[in-house]
Amino acid sequence: MSQTVDRAVRSLLFIADGPRSVRDVAQHLDVHPTTALRILQTLHSWRLVDKRADGDYRLGATILDLGQRALESLDLRDVAAPFMQKLGDATNETVHLAILENQNVVYIDKVDSRRPVRMYSRVGIVAPLHCTGVAKAILAFVPPAQQRRLVESTDLHAFTPHTLTTPESLLADLAAARERGYAIDDEEHELGIRCVSAPILYADGNVAGSVSVSVSTARINYEKLLAFVGPLLDAAHGISRELGHRRR
Structure with missing residues (x-):
C-alpha cells in the first residue's frame, strides 16, 4: 500500500469525526507537522477538506458529493x-x-x-x-x-x-x-x-x-x-x- 495514500485516507477518516488542526493530524499519523500540512494542502486542493477560519480542517464539498453519488448508485x-x-x-x-x-x-x-x-x-x-x-x-x-x-x-x-x-x-x-x-x-x-x-x-x-x-x-x-x-x-x-x- 502506498504510504502517501494511506496517510491521506487516515487523515480523512480522522477529520470525519470533527475538525482537526495540522498538529492534531500530525500526532494522529505520527509524522512531522510539515508532512501533515502537505497532505492537508493536497486534500484541500481537491476540496476533500476545507480550511476553517480558525485554521482547523473539516470535510469538504467533494466528500459530500462523492457520498451522495455512492448512495445513488x-x-x-x-x-x-x-x-x-x-x-x-x-x-x-x-x-x-x-x-x-x-x-x-x-x-x-x-x-x-x-x-x-x-x-x-x-x-x-x-x-x-x-x-x-x-x-x-x-x-x-x-x-x-x-x-x-x-x-x-x-x-x-x-x-x-x-x-x-x-x-x-x-x-x-x-x-x-x-x-x-x-x-x-x-x-x-x-x-x-x-x-x-x-x-x-x-x-x-x-x-x-x-x-x-x-x-x-x-x-x-x-x-x-x-x-x-x-x-x-x-x-x-x-x-x-x-x-x-x-x-x-
Missing part, C-alpha cells in the same frame, strides 16, 4: 440480499424488505421460509400502512410531521379484530416501536401471522426501508417471535451500515 435490494438470507437462515422464517414509495409501503424483496406459509405478501404489492410490520417500522422512524400526515391520510380499516383503527392508538404504537427500535404486527393484518420489523436507515438518519420476519402463529408463539428480534436488528443495522449509517 446503491440498490437497496442488492445491499440487503446477503443480510436477508442470513436472517432467513437464522430464523428459518419468511423475511421481507420494503420501502416507502410516495404514500405507500411496497414489498421489494422476499426470502421465503422453507416451511410452507400462506400469507398476503409478495414482491411488488402494497403493504397496508397501519397494520403490517414493515410499514409500521418505517412510519415509526419518519419525521413526526410526515408520520402524522401519513397516519391521518390512511384508511384505518380493520383487517382483523387486532387491527389498530384509531389515529391515537396507531400513533401510540408507533411511539412504542420507535422507543424499542422495532415494530410488531400481532395478527393485525392477517389472522395466524405475526411479524417483527426494523427500520433501515441512510447515513443522514432518514428511513431507507424496513426488514421483517413473519411467522405462523400455529408454530411460533409471541415469546418465540420476540427471540427473533436480535437477529432482525443485526440485519437491519448491517444493511444500514452498508448505506453509510453510523449508530449513535
Whole structure:
C-alpha cells in the first residue's frame, strides 16, 4: 500500500469525526507537522477538506458529493440480499424488505421460509400502512410531521379484530416501536401471522426501508417471535451500515 495514500485516507477518516488542526493530524499519523500540512494542502486542493477560519480542517464539498453519488448508485435490494438470507437462515422464517414509495409501503424483496406459509405478501404489492410490520417500522422512524400526515391520510380499516383503527392508538404504537427500535404486527393484518420489523436507515438518519420476519402463529408463539428480534436488528443495522449509517 502506498504510504502517501494511506496517510491521506487516515487523515480523512480522522477529520470525519470533527475538525482537526495540522498538529492534531500530525500526532494522529505520527509524522512531522510539515508532512501533515502537505497532505492537508493536497486534500484541500481537491476540496476533500476545507480550511476553517480558525485554521482547523473539516470535510469538504467533494466528500459530500462523492457520498451522495455512492448512495445513488446503491440498490437497496442488492445491499440487503446477503443480510436477508442470513436472517432467513437464522430464523428459518419468511423475511421481507420494503420501502416507502410516495404514500405507500411496497414489498421489494422476499426470502421465503422453507416451511410452507400462506400469507398476503409478495414482491411488488402494497403493504397496508397501519397494520403490517414493515410499514409500521418505517412510519415509526419518519419525521413526526410526515408520520402524522401519513397516519391521518390512511384508511384505518380493520383487517382483523387486532387491527389498530384509531389515529391515537396507531400513533401510540408507533411511539412504542420507535422507543424499542422495532415494530410488531400481532395478527393485525392477517389472522395466524405475526411479524417483527426494523427500520433501515441512510447515513443522514432518514428511513431507507424496513426488514421483517413473519411467522405462523400455529408454530411460533409471541415469546418465540420476540427471540427473533436480535437477529432482525443485526440485519437491519448491517444493511444500514452498508448505506453509510453510523449508530449513535
